[in-house]
Amino acid sequence: MKRKKYWFLFAILLLSLSSLSPSFDFTHNTRREPPGDEPIPPQQRPDIPDRDLGPVKVGVQLNGDEMRQLKAINERFKEETGAEIEIVPLETNEEQLESFLLQMTLGEGPDVLLMDTHYIKALAMNGYLLPVDASQAVMPGGDTLSGLLPPLQWNGYQWGMPFDIDPYVMTWQAKEKDGTVFKMPESRKAWQEFFELHIETPVISFDPNDPYAFGAAVHLLEGDPSKPEQEVLDMLIHNRKQMMETNQVEEDTPRNTEEPSSPSSGKGEAPVVIEPYSSFSDKDTEGLSLALAMGKTHLNTPVVRTRSFAVAAHTESPALAMKWITYMTDKDIQHEWSKDVGTLPVVSELYVTGAALRDRGIWQKAAVPAQVLLSRNEAAALEFGDAEGFLTYSESARRLLLGEMTREEYMRLYRSDQHE
Template identity: 30%
Template sequence: MLKRKNYWLLFAVLLLALTSLSPSMELDTAEGDYPPRQPQRLSEQPDSGDKNNVTSLNIRVSMSSGELKALQRISSNFTLSTGIQVFISNVDNEENAAMLKTELATMESPDIIMTDGRNIADLATRGYLLPVDVYQSVPGSVPLTVLIPQMQWNGYNWGIPLDIDPYVLVYSPQRLAELGFAEPPESLEEWGGLLNQLRGQQEQEEEPGTEKYLLAMDSRNAYGFSALLESMGLSMNGDYTPALDWVQVARSYFYLSSRFNTELWDMLQSGKLALAVLPLSEWQKNGNASLSVKAPAKSGTIYEAMQSRFFALPAGSANPETAVNWLAYITSATAQLEWLENTNRLPALEELYNPAQPEIAGLPFDINLLIAEEDVTAQPDGLSWDAVSDAVTLLLTGKLDAAEYTAATGLDSE
């Protein structure tokens, strides 16, 4: 009996000790704001303590050599004002996509990465990014309304846009007139008529070996294809299966090339090429009075064929506070206008369009197309933008037929 009393006394002492030593401990049964796939909860993000200790940042981008020099010039001013060295590495788009998949999964990424805006939500939901507004000590300017859905998920911002570049139809009015058109086609039927005119002319050519093309596109992303659909009155957000059979027939008359191919401009002027789908920045740089340009989107509609490039913080970023300060500097209104002047890529800030700055006002289409209220994210549900681009490449190069493309992108389930 005495032994049993001792056991109860010992238990009471232990219980009292635990209570007194841990008065603030509570059992957290909340599931948090993020899905289980998130590598770390926000409350578990390490305190980097980088505000006073960071001496350098590592940033990876994917851009032309001219754009890289412009970015380095702007970034050098950040270094002068803060003393923080910024190392920027530049890789090819395809290489960047492959590196992201590996590095983000292993959390061995740079402090800041660049990616297409349409990839942000996919990377965020996979737990590969940090929300930038958690670390944003410097208030940033408001981005274009159409870009906000790309950067937001689960109540947080997961990226900061650098710029936009709408895709446009460039053409020679003289060459189109020879094919019986005053302006680029505006429907699937008109595109079919233009193709028939081109084929008929080639059959009557005295020099049948002279190749002439209907349309030039960059086959490595889906923006050219998106612009083609827009010019037909179709959308990648809807059912565009009627256009796929036409693409199967027409693709032998496509000229697939890099967006930076300067030969395209000579081909347009010589009549070897009827139209080209190119970024507006390329038109601003290389266009001339013998050529014309037209937006594929019509007034009052959304401009879907518009590339946006975003910066984001990888989940493994060691210096998120300092990284966000660099982002705020690089994407400020002053820096954005300098970026426009040196790269011809349009700024991503709403304030620079209302009213439009002189540098922006001379666009070859209605500026209201860029400041719509709707989301411009044009891609099939459930697919990342990289997956969509891969499928478009296979379609344009003849490695997928219309039925296979429809199955690969999920169009057959809509």
């Protein structure tokens, strides 16, 4: 009887412990398993039968066209395997983050995630993911661009698999309106002088709601994309003010509807336009000069948006989840995805035969340089030096440009290297 009583008390203790929930805040270092000097062994799971057919739910951060394309590929996987895989949209903005993390905590979230790579390490540090090699004996992605892997590694394990990349590109007209050749400034001082010559007009055009476009603009102005310097922020704040005023004038001025639009139409009269590589999939770049949007001060860290797959810790089908991810990162699927969606592949081999992917000039001027850089170096981390700071970076960049945050308030968000 005594032994039964002890087991009953032990069961109550386990239930009470399981009711405790972790913090939902990505911006603090509250973690279920703080990192130590030695890697923490991944959670052990019982053997999963090879014929596990799910169901598996995949949460993805994709636009409408990308979602349709991924679903089409998923249908082929389902036909070939008989597995039950459902793809659903995934939102992780500031308003919906707490709901998303609560779902993950309760084991009700997606089994597989496809999201911005900046989120992966934060999720891993809070205990929401399985390491890649905990679900598959052989580490996949041997020929993946090596610079894409460090952001997915933490505590001795890899927590995600890269899926695609989207470098940020700058375009400009080779000649200005007066016929003179446009010469791109090549130093911080040269940019400041250029801004002084264009005191009443915008110099750089980019989407203020896109943190990567903001980071690329900082890079171009010879700043550190992760922690922009005061001089760079001043130039961008002034630039945004002039852009808003220019766009207001355009809205108040009747337009000739028969006039053809240009790649920078609707973005003011700025001489330099920054956009993601994928945005050029349906645009004519004839007459435009283009290159990666970057200055010379941080040549080894281009601004590139990367999306990666990850497996949720609560999934009941880790082997099937990794089988699906392996299928989606196969080089043939990578080729198809890049051709149809416009982003770039993560498989090194596909850059050798680049013309088969994109018969466009920007392949040699943007895709190939991005591949060369990412084969040796990591992309710029937009996180203020904090592995969990991407959401803060995104929101703060938008507020700064809209005048809702001062330069001083923005710079106070920076972390020292010891917080990384």
